[in-house]
Amino acid sequence: METETSREERPIQLFSIAPNGNFVLNREAVNMVRSIKKKIAVVAVAGQYRTGKSYLLNRLIGRQNGFELGSTINPCTKGLWVWNHPLVVTDDIQAIFLDTEGLASVSRNVHLDTKIFAITLLLSSYFVYNSLNAIDEKALDSLSLVVSLSKYIHVNSHLSLIHIS
Numbered sequence: 001m002e003t004e005t006s007r008e009e010r011p012i013q014l015f016s017i018a019p020n021g022n023f024v025l026n027r028e029a030v031n032m033v034r035s036i037k038k039k040i041a042v043v044a045v046a047g048q049y050r051t052g053k054s055y056l057l058n059r060l061i062g063r064q065n066g067f068e069l070g071s072t073i074n075p076c077t078k079g080l081w082v083w084n085h086p087l088v089v090t091d092d093i094q095a096i097f098l099d100t101e102g103l104a105s106v107s108r109n110v111h112l113d114t115k116i117f118a119i120t121l122l123l124s125s126y127f128v129y130n131s132l133n134a135i136d137e138k139a140l141d142s143l144s145l146v147v148s149l150s151k152y153i154h155v156n157s158h159l160s161l162i163h164i165s
Helices: 027-034 053-060 110-123 137-152
Strands: 011-017 023-025 039-047 080-083 087-090 093-100 126-130 162-164
Touching: 011 027, 011 110, 023 027, 027 080, 039 053, 039 110, 053 093, 053 126, 080 110, 093 110
Parallel strands: 023 162, 039 093, 039 126
Antiparallel strands: 011 023, 011 080, 080 093, 087 093
């Protein structure tokens, strides 16, 4: 895979999370996605906080530095982030990579975790659940819940929980 290099390569926030729990869509990220003229494959990595999701994504995009890595127990990634340079997969397909806020952090609740997980699943062409150890029963329950929820989510052009800033 090769990268297109017309602008500085960096992560940009796709969604931030407002204090009321609503997702706020970043216009720069929307414009970046809209500028892609080929088919898009969305690769997303989700999982518990502090399990190496950003590190894994940096390896997938072929970078040592890219998505921010934290060195403390505090979560580093807030909301959802996207790498601003799609990777060329084939002549007609480009891949974009999403980094998600870690689940089960002390700064968030289960309701918000579920929303982050669900929106990530809905946006993904390829979904990676990252775990430091074997996937336990709690993780399987979370995956099962979100998969069940996503079957019932109907996306339309008037989403009430997403606002573009």
